[in-house]
Amino acid sequence: MANTIIAPSLLAADFANLQRDIEMINNSDADWFHIDVMDGVFVPNISFGMPVIKAIAKHAKKTLDVHLMIVEPDRYIKAFADLGCDILTVHYEACTHLHRSLQAIKAEGMQAGVALNPHTNISLLEDTIQDIDMVCLMSVNPGFGGQSFIENTYDKVKQLRKLIDSKGAATKIEIDGGVTDKNARQLAEAGADVLVAGSHVFKASSPSETIVRLKELTAL
Ligand code: DX5
Ligand code: ZN
Numbered sequence: 001m002a003n004t005i006i007a008p009s010l011l012a013a014d015f016a017n018l019q020r021d022i023e024m025i026n027n028s029d030a031d032w033f034h035i036d037v038m039d040g041v042f043v044p045n046i047s048f049g050m051p052v053i054k055a056i057a058k059h060a061k062k063t064l065d066v067h068l069m070i071v072e073p074d075r076y077i078k079a080f081a082d083l084g085c086d087i088l089t090v091h092y093e094a095c096t097h098l099h100r101s102l103q104a105i106k107a108e109g110m111q112a113g114v115a116l117n118p119h120t121n122i123s124l125l126e127d128t129i130q131d132i133d134m135v136c137l138m139s140v141n142p143g144f145g146g147q148s149f150i151e152n153t154y155d156k157v158k159q160l161r162k163l164i165d166s167k168g169a170a171t172k173i174e175i176d177g178g179v180t181d182k183n184a185r186q187l188a189e190a191g192a193d194v195l196v197a198g199s200h201v202f203k204a205s206s207p208s209e210t211i212v213r214l215k216e217l218t219a220l
Helices: 015-026 050-059 074-084 098-107 153-166 184-190 207-217
Strands: 005-008 032-038 063-069 086-090 111-116 134-138 170-178 196-198
Touching: 005 184, 005 207, 015 207, 032 050, 032 207, 050 063, 050 207, 063 074, 063 111, 074 086, 086 098, 086 170, 098 111, 134 153, 153 170, 153 184, 184 196, 184 207, 196 207
Parallel strands: 005 032, 005 196, 032 063, 063 086, 086 111, 111 134, 134 170, 170 196
Antiparallel strands: none
């Protein structure tokens, strides 16, 4: 039975009760913490930076999956490694020398992810897929939580699955944005390995039961 990884996004947590929300994830069926870093340049919003991630890392007991929505991510790779991040994802659209950035992330002992904006074609990864541990398909335009899911994502998951299989790569497929109990199963069936969920989890009356439900829905 395929086990889909569920990664709640802390962007939707209550920042005044961050430790409480982190403990909720520690004690839940969730697999990873998804951490969104926005710089106000690559995306039209600013989230949080190093001091907050340091505080998160102190309490979080699961994989730290860090999604950089920033320009010039190379400048900060070592800093994120030093904070204890496990997976570091950079945007395809923000990297002039993507291959070099991927090698730099791995050299720091982290897994290397590449995120694609909704308009960015899967075929652009043909020459790098074997070097990528995870591709994050944005199913909304990055920058904000709580947006609606872009339906074209299902086709992109299938195309990406084909590319990964054709190259014999072990790359994981992550979906980020607008994930709910309405699309989770279809995404898992299309070939997604990791589902990020922000608002759907944290705005629910019971976040931990919502996580259980997502795990059940995506167990194929
Ligand atoms: C969007 C972020 C997402 C966001 C998802 O720019 O990358 O990770 O937190 O939030 P929801 O699940 O609310 O769409
Ligand atoms: Zn994200």
